[in-house]
Amino acid sequence: DAGVTQSPTHLIKTRGQQVTLRCSPKSGHDTVSWYQQALGQGPQFIFQYYEEEERQRGNFPDRFSGHQFPNYSSELNVNALLLGDSALYLCASSLGGSMNTEAFFGQGTRLTVV
Amino acid sequence: DQQVKQNSPSLSVQEGRISILNCDYTNSMFDYFLWYKKYPAEGPTFLISISSIKDKNEDGRFTVFLNKSAKHLSLHIVPSQPGDSAVYFCAASAVNNNDMRFGAGTRLTVKP
Numbered sequence: 689d690a691g692v693t694q695s696p697t698h699l700i701k702t703r704g705q706q707v708t709l710r711c712s713p714k715s716g717h718d719t720v721s722w723y724q725q726a727l728g729q730g731p732q733f734i735f736q737y738y739e740e741e742e743r744q745r746g747n748f749p750d751r752f753s754g755h756q757f758p759n760y761s762s763e764l765n766v767n768a769l770l771l772g773d774s775a776l777y778l779c780a781s782s783l784g785g786s787m788n789t790e791a792f793f794g795q796g797t798r799l800t801v802v
Numbered sequence: 803d804q805q806v807k808q809n810s811p812s813l814s815v816q817e818g819r820i821s822i823l824n825c826d827y828t829n830s831m832f833d834y835f836l837w838y839k840k841y842p843a844e845g846p847t848f849l850i851s852i853s854s855i856k857d858k859n860e861d862g863r864f865t866v867f868l869n870k871s872a873k874h875l876s877l878h879i880v881p882s883q884p885g886d887s888a889v890y891f892c893a894a895s896a897v898n899n900n901d902m903r904f905g906a907g908t909r910l911t912v913k914p
Contacts, residue, residue: 721900728906729906729907730893730906731891733902733903743900744900790848792848793838793846793847795843795844796845
């Protein structure tokens with residue numbers, strides 16, 4: 689049973705560029721949430737997708753956008769990259785559009801903006 | 803805004819002894835609390851949770867205690883094992899709110 693998989697594992701981008709990160713949820717899960725984890729901090733909620741719609745959004749600018757596909761996989765897009773966007777991006781999957789259940793995390797994508 | 807705080811960035815414990823990790827929160831709307839464990843180069847792994855209707859939840863060597871009046875929860879690991887060495891995150895959420903808030907984490911080292 690495959691867990692949550694994220695790609696790529698590492699990425700280096702230049703300031704001002706755009707990036708797309710991908711996530712496949714755990715088998716049977718239909719909800720995907722994205723988190724940003726800066727060095728030395730806990731994960732911060734970016735947004736959640738359920739039934740192909742953004743259900744809830746954290747305190748992140750519109751440069752951060754996402755998409756969920758019919759197979760429940762998801763993408764996180766970040767436009768006009770800033771140095772401060774350098775972080776570990778985590779994807780978590782769960783069931784039924786709720787985070788009040790056990791969520792499974794992927795290993796993350798380490799994004800470095802230079 | 804730091805609604806969930808883990809004030810101890812690190813903790814070192816001898817194998818076989820008890821590890822106690824603490825977490826404080828400020829938002830009284832939080833009603834579900836979770837602990838995650840994270841090894842290097844891996845994503846966080848769910849460990850144990852507790853809802854606000856309980857004050858204790860136990861799973862093997864892991865017990866979480868919730869003190870709602872103090873807005874404080876703690877994770878007890880007894881007995882601690884070297885394999886428990888990891889970063890532990892406390893997280894909290896409110897009903898009908900999927901914005902789960904995490905603390906900054908506590909790095910636990912269990913020495914043989």
